[in-house]
Amino acid sequence: MSKSQIQDQQPEKKSRKKHPLLSRKDALKIGGLTLAATAATQMVISGPLSADAVQGIGRATHNGHTASEDAAPPHQWRMVIDLSRCIGCEYCVRACQAVNDVPDDEMRWNIVFPERTTIGVDFYMNRPCQHCQEAPCTRVCPVGATWVRADGVVVMDYDRCIGCRYCQVACPYDVRRFNWRPVTEANPYAPQWGSSEVPRRPRGVVEKCTFCVHRIDRGLEQGLTPGVDKAATPACVAICPVGARIFGDALDPQSPVSQYLAQHETFRLREEWGTQPKVHYVRPTNGRS
Amino acid sequence: MATTVLNIHPSHRPLQIWIASLLVVFLIGLISMSQVLLNGLQVTDLSDQVPWGLWITLDLSAIALGAGAFTLSAAVYIFRIKRLEVLARPAVFVGFLGYTSAMLALAMDIGRPDRFWHPLVYWNVHSVLWEITWCVVLYSSVLVMEVMAVVGDSRLGERWPRLRSIGHFMHRLTPVLAVAGMGLSLLHQSSLGATYSVLSGRAIWFKPSLPVMFIVSAVAGGMSLTLLATQIVSLLRRQQIVPPAVCAQVTRTVGFITLGYLYIKMWDWAATSYYTNAPATADILTRLHATTPYTSTFWGVEVLLGGLAPAIVLLTPNLCKRRGLTMLALALVVIGVIINRWNITLSGLIAPPDWSPGVLGNIVAVSYFPSLIEIGVALGIVAYALLGFTLGVRYLAIYPSKDNCVD
Numbered sequence: 001m002s003k004s005q006i007q008d009q010q011p012e013k014k015s016r017k018k019h020p021l022l023s024r025k026d027a028l029k030i031g032g033l034t035l036a037a038t039a040a041t042q043m044v045i046s047g048p049l050s051a052d053a054v055q056g057i058g059r060a061t062h063n064g065h066t067a068s069e070d071a072a073p074p075h076q077w078r079m080v081i082d083l084s085r086c087i088g089c090e091y092c093v094r095a096c097q098a099v100n101d102v103p104d105d106e107m108r109w110n111i112v113f114p115e116r117t118t119i120g121v122d123f124y125m126n127r128p129c130q131h132c133q134e135a136p137c138t139r140v141c142p143v144g145a146t147w148v149r150a151d152g153v154v155v156m157d158y159d160r161c162i163g164c165r166y167c168q169v170a171c172p173y174d175v176r177r178f179n180w181r182p183v184t185e186a187n188p189y190a191p192q193w194g195s196s197e198v199p200r201r202p203r204g205v206v207e208k209c210t211f212c213v214h215r216i217d218r219g220l221e222q223g224l225t226p227g228v229d230k231a232a233t234p235a236c237v238a239i240c241p242v243g244a245r246i247f248g249d250a251l252d253p254q255s256p257v258s259q260y261l262a263q264h265e266t267f268r269l270r271e272e273w274g275t276q277p278k279v280h281y282v283r284p285t286n287g288r289s
Numbered sequence: 290m291a292t293t294v295l296n297i298h299p300s301h302r303p304l305q306i307w308i309a310s311l312l313v314v315f316l317i318g319l320i321s322m323s324q325v326l327l328n329g330l331q332v333t334d335l336s337d338q339v340p341w342g343l344w345i346t347l348d349l350s351a352i353a354l355g356a357g358a359f360t361l362s363a364a365v366y367i368f369r370i371k372r373l374e375v376l377a378r379p380a381v382f383v384g385f386l387g388y389t390s391a392m393l394a395l396a397m398d399i400g401r402p403d404r405f406w407h408p409l410v411y412w413n414v415h416s417v418l419w420e421i422t423w424c425v426v427l428y429s430s431v432l433v434m435e436v437m438a439v440v441g442d443s444r445l446g447e448r449w450p451r452l453r454s455i456g457h458f459m460h461r462l463t464p465v466l467a468v469a470g471m472g473l474s475l476l477h478q479s480s481l482g483a484t485y486s487v488l489s490g491r492a493i494w495f496k497p498s499l500p501v502m503f504i505v506s507a508v509a510g511g512m513s514l515t516l517l518a519t520q521i522v523s524l525l526r527r528q529q530i531v532p533p534a535v536c537a538q539v540t541r542t543v544g545f546i547t548l549g550y551l552y553i554k555m556w557d558w559a560a561t562s563y564y565t566n567a568p569a570t571a572d573i574l575t576r577l578h579a580t581t582p583y584t585s586t587f588w589g590v591e592v593l594l595g596g597l598a599p600a601i602v603l604l605t606p607n608l609c610k611r612r613g614l615t616m617l618a619l620a621l622v623v624i625g626v627i628i629n630r631w632n633i634t635l636s637g638l639i640a641p642p643d644w645s646p647g648v649l650g651n652i653v654a655v656s657y658f659p660s661l662i663e664i665g666v667a668l669g670i671v672a673y674a675l676l677g678f679t680l681g682v683r684y685l686a687i688y689p690s691k692d693n694c695v696d
Contacts (some may be wrong), residue, residue, distance in 0.1 A: 001628060022465075024368075024369060025368075026365060026464075027467070029367075029466035030465065043322065082662070088435035115645065117647055118649060121453055125645055136490055140415075140418060140487070140488075141418075142407075142413060142422055143404075143408050146341075160407060160411055161400075161401065161404075162399050162400070162401050163401045163404075164399050164418065166416075166418050168340040169488070172488075172491060172644055173490075174338065179329075179400065180331040181331035195686040229643070243391070270642075273490045275353070
């Protein structure tokens, strides 16, 4: 910008009497220079020369979460949902609503519903946030209010969100929920299914499943192992009565999730979209009566 | 009351009625807006599956139809096509009203209007919406400066000489503003299409043609609206503002751009749905065809009424001479742009992506019809723009006056 301002002033002195401040040629020149400067800046900020390109896009999108997390990630949280084990009891749904304080059933972060495969196998589909490594939602946020943490969890800053809902439009898995109204009622799932561990979100912002990131962070501080110790494990995984959800650190070969992934054939939802989800599924079988 | 304040002669009865009815609609808009601010977006029919609707359509249309400002400014002040100078001011003024309308709609549409400034402070350079926000804010400032030049020339400038000197300074800046405006517009007019076309999970949007189609249709629609508004003023004042030769030149240009737009559109359709059968796109199109009117509005309004018909009228010399028919054609181009923005937004959302593969297809189209309050807000914003145009034409030197002074 400063370059073009200097250019602005020079012709002004010379041609004070002329009506236009700048000739068309000058104006085009300045325009061209500005474009070139923008392109050059863009190359450095987000192009092939940027820190993002060197270190991996999406790491440095949020202030305060950059320096420590750009080092080699210590963990990589993943979830396996074994559709052949799920009995559709919806305990995971209710525990999630109690712990994350989501009283409104229409705003469930984690849903379970009956489905039938094309070859006629009945099963219960489960869908928490897929925690995509290449998350479409985080890329589009105009204020950087949502990002993929170094440990792979897709989180949100509710104080920064402006409620434009572009992330909802971008998310192909329909996992994001908007606070259309102020949610003030008592939570019908607490304390029976657990008690609130996070503050409720205000009207006008988007919210989503966080893999119970507060449990992971606090658990690690206390020396617990997420996926093994219940207090450090996402509520839906900890409560599942049939062990249909498995959670843990994919970088630790001894973790329950690494072991399960090694022993079972799994798939992820719509890998062709290039989203690289961190929730893996085991195919449903005819086991359900 | 309003008319006495505005010093309109009692003999201007139709103008009084027009302004009074616009004020009523604007008032309905204000009441609806207060409902939105008080109760939040629960007063809309939007949902987590269809989070964008009427207001986004209004926002996209208002910006697209404001594109006449950068096009005609560039033509007059950069490429020095002197004949078009008479259209430069109305174009800038229509653009100013379009962009302020769009920002008004956006302020209603975001869940936290109190945080409207966040994109300027918290940057996410990977987001097209961030880039659009910056461009729209900067370009709106350009438009304000260009409108200042017009305001300085009006009676307001006579009353406050300082306003006049600011206006004159802005007028001298015009070539710079035209270059800046063109750069910013070329960026965000197309990025608005990119808003949809970068979403890899939404098959019906995920194609590189949308940004191109957005900017081409915006240029056609923006020029059409500016010329249409000018012709209406011209009719009402019984005064020839645009010489017929200039008018014919602009309408021919609009005709050619519309034809170019149709050409891109044809190949977009042929490549994505006629010559191919990409599973996700085909699935969404089947669902849309089965449950919504979008297929018929695409062919009927976007292609035939909003594209082919006006292109034929505007490019056929004999038809082009008839003023009424030309104005109708221009209006159809404008309507085509609006319906296109609605169709693009809604068709992508109404048929959500099938994220659970291998199950029996039971994902149906989600329903959306704007609530009364949504419609009220939209009408209020349109009334604001019409009111602004009416008063602007009357009190600012947007058009050369019959007897060289504002009547």
